[in-house]
Amino acid sequence: MSRPLRTVPARLLALAMAAVTLTACSQAPAAQETRQAAAPQPGFPVTVENCGRELTFDQPPSKVVTGYHPSLETLLALGLGDRIAGRTFFGESAFLPGQKEQYDRIPQISETIMLPQKEVMLAQSADFVLDNAMASFDAAGGYATVEELDAAGSPVYILGGWCSPEEVLRFTIDDTFTDLRNLGKIFGVPDQAEKLVGELQAQLADVKKRVEGRTPVKVLATDGGKGPVNAYGGSGITQQMIALAGGENVLKDVKGDYTEVSVEKVSASQPEAVLVSDYATLRGEDMPSSPAKAEEAFAIAKNSPAAKDKRYLALPVAAQHPGYRNILAVTDIARFLHPDAFAQ
Template identity: 85%
Template sequence: MLVLVAALSLAACAPAPAAQEPARPGGQAAAPQTGFPVTIENCGRKLTFDRPPAKVVTGYHPALETLLALGLADRIAGRTNFSESPFLPGQREQYDRIPEISDTIMLPQKEVMLAQGADFVLDNAMASFDAAGGYATVDELNTAGTPVYILGGWCGPEEVLQFTIDDTYTDLRNLGKIFGVSDRAEALVAELRGGLDDVKKRVEGRTPVKVLATDGGKGPVNAYGGSGITNQMITLAGGVNVLAAVKGDYTEVSAEEISAAQPEALLVSDYATLRGEDMPSSPAKAAEAFAIARNSPAAKEQRYLALPVAAQHPGYRNLLAVADIARFLHPDAFAG
């Protein structure tokens, strides 16, 4: 089962090359832009920018929609394909206008990627920078003048487990600085914090709903343990992860443990974003879990929510998804 987790650790490397100011007619360099240069740390590397990136390539869906949320569509020169994914309001139209450079959710192969001449790459994990897979590495892109930023600090397996929702706020602020739109970033952070505060007030004092977050399987079951994004979203939404004691984020759990957990509701990873993959549907994965935990309240009520897998990766969407999960778990808290 394909899940975009950070499978490779970044070795320490030299600071990314700073973008150079374009020459003015007559050979004079353009005047420095206010607020620059900017230096940001990501994955143990320092990225320095003398001006905002103007030719950006984005990887998997959450990377693109995070930049769109910051009003940066005009900076994006290329994106990957996730045409079957559910889009946030108004973003599908922007997606369609951006040139497609890969027909999968992954960045293109090395030669195609380097030929883009991008001055910035934003992605959610290290999988698209694996030399063994034929991709341009982070070091190769840096050498070509294309700094790479990984959302959520998902730079290696340990960082995936250490992720907190606050890391998304850090990403938004960092991107605001990189693109010279810190005011937009701060406004977006305030809006998202307000949304989470509203959810917290609505679910406060209510009995947490026991939730199993699953990605299918008849045993072992692909599920989400007590670390990482999914576990945090469940907690913030007024739920309790029945696998909170299981170490890890995306992991395998025995059918016996799932049966004993007695979940009251399921979150099911929805892979509609992956074209051409022979993967079970969300209803099929829910049915597998209900069959295993057939005596559970969730199975008796057939209660599940298909959660877009894009929300289970770092980016703007996972903050929005908390409200969706809360409405599913505590509908009466949002009535009226």
């Protein structure tokens, strides 16, 4: 699953992936020779699988470049901010507590949420690249490909396995835990990763206990539009977050994740609550605010309980892309849908 001054909208990164394929490749000999020359470290080498490729590390990365927001905040959550040498722009995005200060200290290498163009990217000499979509590795867009970065000793890891449109639809919350454990191995901090996984699993268990037995709230998840409507169907991250939070996606029978849905379909869906993708960074004529998008939804589903109650939640779009924030968002959505369950 977007960014500043007129670039590909973060939530639409999944659509951009349709034009990009990830070719299986192994780490470049040059990168391997560099690592073999380094002094061996306890617990290394480690090998993880990502996007059908095996990535082997003889030592923890120390010069990391991160892409869109969820990739940066996932590393920060693991306490790895000091390893990040460059990051993309997402300005006034919805930062988690304490992360904006860390974001400000990391050098910015791109004026958009996308990684920089090929020459600039290769010049970073990164020893690890973390992102959550394939759009920033599209040669047709002037970006360095996964293969080119790999050959330069900058192996790429894609969060959530969002390596193809099909894999976007197959994403499960468990993929987030796999990512955290893999990153823990790669950076030599498996205990930190396991601790974070345990905390997040406990949050999910708490939400499940609180909403269990309650009538699911009918939810429309939308990114705006007066016709057709940009909305979220029955596959992918948003669908799962709604279900885990005690909701029922009114478009669960619609194939796909982020997709276009007819006005008639939305009008007949009768949601009791609306989730609106919130792009805090981009605002303008082509990027309406969350309240404006909510009003669009209410106008289409005008006789619905959600419209009558003006009931909506602005959900940071970063939470709708792979990253550890997915689990935090489940709690936020559950509190919105079932406030009484969190009253105690």
